[in-house]
Amino acid sequence: MSEVIDSYDYVRILEDDASELLTYSVVEPEFSPEERRVVDNPAEFMGDYKSILSRLEFLRTSTEKEEFLGEYIRKHLEDKNISPGNREIIVSLVMDKIFFGYGKIGPMMRDDHLEEIMVNGVDIPIFIVHRKHGMCLTNIRYESKEELYELIGWLSKNSGRHIDEKTPLLDGHMPDGSRANVVISPASPKGPVITIRKFRRQPFTILDLIEKKSLDSGLAAFLWVCIEGFGIHPCNILIAGGSGSGKTTFLNALTMFTPQYERVITLEDTLELNFDFLKNWVALEASPSLISKGEGKIDMQTLVENSLRMRPDRIILGEIRGAEAQTIFVAMDIGLNGSMGTIHSNTAKETTIRLTSEPMNLPIVMFPLLDLIVVVNRRYDKNRGIIRRVTEVGEVAGLEGDVVQIGEIYKLNPKTEEIARTKYPILLTEKIARRCMLTKQQVNMEILKRKFVLEAMIKRGIRDEKEIIKLFQQYHNNADAVLLKLGIAERMHAKKPQ
Ligand SMILES: Nc1ncnc2c1ncn2[C@@H]1O[C@H](COP(=O)(O)OP(=O)(O)O)[C@@H](O)[C@H]1O
Numbered sequence: 001m002s003e004v005i006d007s008y009d010y011v012r013i014l015e016d017d018a019s020e021l022l023t024y025s026v027v028e029p030e031f032s033p034e035e036r037r038v039v040d041n042p043a044e045f046m047g048d049y050k051s052i053l054s055r056l057e058f059l060r061t062s063t064e065k066e067e068f069l070g071e072y073i074r075k076h077l078e079d080k081n082i083s084p085g086n087r088e089i090i091v092s093l094v095m096d097k098i099f100f101g102y103g104k105i106g107p108m109m110r111d112d113h114l115e116e117i118m119v120n121g122v123d124i125p126i127f128i129v130h131r132k133h134g135m136c137l138t139n140i141r142y143e144s145k146e147e148l149y150e151l152i153g154w155l156s157k158n159s160g161r162h163i164d165e166k167t168p169l170l171d172g173h174m175p176d177g178s179r180a181n182v183v184i185s186p187a188s189p190k191g192p193v194i195t196i197r198k199f200r201r202q203p204f205t206i207l208d209l210i211e212k213k214s215l216d217s218g219l220a221a222f223l224w225v226c227i228e229g230f231g232i233h234p235c236n237i238l239i240a241g242g243s244g245s246g247k248t249t250f251l252n253a254l255t256m257f258t259p260q261y262e263r264v265i266t267l268e269d270t271l272e273l274n275f276d277f278l279k280n281w282v283a284l285e286a287s288p289s290l291i292s293k294g295e296g297k298i299d300m301q302t303l304v305e306n307s308l309r310m311r312p313d314r315i316i317l318g319e320i321r322g323a324e325a326q327t328i329f330v331a332m333d334i335g336l337n338g339s340m341g342t343i344h345s346n347t348a349k350e351t352t353i354r355l356t357s358e359p360m361n362l363p364i365v366m367f368p369l370l371d372l373i374v375v376v377n378r379r380y381d382k383n384r385g386i387i388r389r390v391t392e393v394g395e396v397a398g399l400e401g402d403v404v405q406i407g408e409i410y411k412l413n414p415k416t417e418e419i420a421r422t423k424y425p426i427l428l429t430e431k432i433a434r435r436c437m438l439t440k441q442q443v444n445m446e447i448l449k450r451k452f453v454l455e456a457m458i459k460r461g462i463r464d465e466k467e468i469i470k471l472f473q474q475y476h477n478n479a480d481a482v483l484l485k486l487g488i489a490e491r492m493h494a495k496k497p498q
């Protein structure tokens with residue numbers, strides 16, 4: 001017997017006594033014969049979709065594309081007298097089929113509750129990782145190899161990367177920006193395997209992460225000051241963590257503190273960062289040697305070097321894996337402050353070791369150019385779902401001989417499972433004060449003000465990404481006006497920083 005333990009839109013989450021895994025079940029609505037014809041054969045009812053496809057190329061973001069397409073299909077459906085009740089779901093299904101190439105996984109691609117979609121082969125149920133329910137089986141499977149190869153074809157085309165027997169691995173992305181990895185035979189003898197890291201339509205903002213207790217408002221305010229650096233000298237920060245721990249998400253949220261007058265260049269192996277909220281943002285992507293049979297290979301290091309000729313204010317590396325580590329530190333050395341990146345590592349200490357050993361080989365004397373290492377972690381709790389926390393913030397305090405000294409200024413309290421200040425003083429506040437010609441008290445006061453701003457924004461239910469970023473920018477331009485607007489001005493007068 002299975003029991004529905006959660007349901008929304010067209011999704012039911014089922015618990016079955018006989019199975020250890022929950023089932024994620026997609027229920028298709030009842031269609032009339034006319035509607036069914038449109039869903040099964042959309043190309044037939046929209047003869048001119050090829051010309052539409054070419055118009056899509058001129059639109060920048062996937063949201064813009066989706067809005068444009070939605071309008072277009074909706075209009076066609078109205079002309080066809082499709083009932084309004086099913087119109088929206090049909091619009092989505094048609095888009096999945098003929099424009100995005102999602103096919104079967106369309107409903108899952110549109111579900112923001114999902115973190116990952118895993119296709120393990122033909123005629124095997126697709127697995128998903130649900131934000132709330134963890135790993136689930138689904139009621140969806142690819143029934144034939146052809147159907148699955150159709151998706152792989154779309155993926156390869158969409159990311160401009162080739163896949164065949166000689167180069168059976170592909171890192172690409174879906175039209176909505178989700179990252180996808182494909183392995184085919186002979187590397188995966190049992191058939192194609194596709195792993196999709198779902199892109200969130202609504203990216204997490206720092207306020208979301210505070211609400212989810214991934215960090216607290218005090219730490220967020222401290223990071224805001226570090227990242228904005230009073231418009232004078234921002235800090236260099238690395239986000240460390242295991243796979244799927246939330247590094248990229250955290251980096252994305254932190255970048256929203258960047259002032260709009262800065263030019264930001266991101267460098268990634270596979271495009272994932274989405275800084276559409278920045279006005280002067282350029283995304284560069286390295287191409288692996290696998291594509292184009294070795295020709296035109298551009299590695300991360302070359303890309304980082306090139307980015308330095310593009311007059312960046314900051315460069316941000318999606319994932320630091322190899323020799324590019326040195327280049328980004330060279331960039332910091334020539335005054336490119338505010339550089340950030342993510343790195344695969346579980347503690348601040350481990351990060352120092354990884355960076356200074358093979359294959360990154362960062363000369364240890366360069367290490368003090370880095371200011372902070374923020375460590376994030378994920379674990380699964382049966383009752384609470386997936387829990388993601390900042391577990392440690394380490395500041396680079398200097399070198400002692402050939403050992404990097406890390407000051408652990410924030411640490412996860414295992415009892416409360418919340419991040420908390422440790423007893424160690426924060427040297428970075430003094431550094432920031434010196435760099436920006438302020439007193440330590442002024443820096444601390446600023447952190448306090450921003451903490452109040454973040455808390456007031458949460459209290460007022462400000463959720464919209466655009467509104468949040470606008471407030472951050474307004475704060476950089478005229479802090480007093482924002483303090484007044486959020487009703488914090490009086491509160492500040494009563495407070496004296498320590
Ligand atoms: N603090 C968080 N709370 C809830 N979900 C999160 C959080 N951080 C990340 N996620 C989700 O976890 C998944 C993996 O996050 P991502 O940032 O891509 O991890 P990483 O870069 O470490 O591999 C994504 O689906 C993302 O939306």
Ligand SMILES: [Mg+2]
Pocket residue numbers: 247248249342
């Ligand atoms: Mg990542």
